Amino acid sequence: MREAPRQRPANAELLVTLAGHVKARPRAVFEAIDARLRPAETSGTLYTADPFAFLIIAQGGWWYRGEYRVVPDQYGSHVEHYILNVAQRAPLLGRLTGRSVLRNAPAEFEKLLRRLRAELE
Numbered sequence: 001m002r003e004a005p006r007q008r009p010a011n012a013e014l015l016v017t018l019a020g021h022v023k024a025r026p027r028a029v030f031e032a033i034d035a036r037l038r039p040a041e042t043s044g045t046l047y048t049a050d051p052f053a054f055l056i057i058a059q060g061g062w063w064y065r066g067e068y069r070v071v072p073d074q075y076g077s078h079v080e081h082y083i084l085n086v087a088q089r090a091p092l093l094g095r096l097t098g099r100s101v102l103r104n105a106p107a108e109f110e111k112l113l114r115r116l117r118a119e120l121e
Helices: 026-037 091-097 099-120
Strands: 013-022 046-050 055-060 064-073 076-085
Touching: 013 091, 013 099, 026 046, 026 055, 026 064, 026 076, 026 099, 076 091, 076 099, 091 099
Parallel strands: none
Antiparallel strands: 013 076, 046 055, 055 064, 064 076
């Protein structure tokens, strides 16, 4: 699997920002998210999981880039999720193509947080 670029493309448009909290150590939260998101080796998805920065990037298709950051705090881990439109051509089409992903993102993120809490807290 090819690595996703760490730097956001210059023209990337932030479409969704989500955040939540898990009462667990950052490394455990990071590893659990990585285990759920890591694509198969044969996938065309670009993927980076940096255990030192607690950062996961998945970039696939022609428009989608998802970033997860696990930020340590005094109560456990603050989990941040960003969805970006990285379409190089026709960025408006990227936003239109991703409508269902964007519409479902809050519920999917909450589902992820519930699973992480059930597993790690």
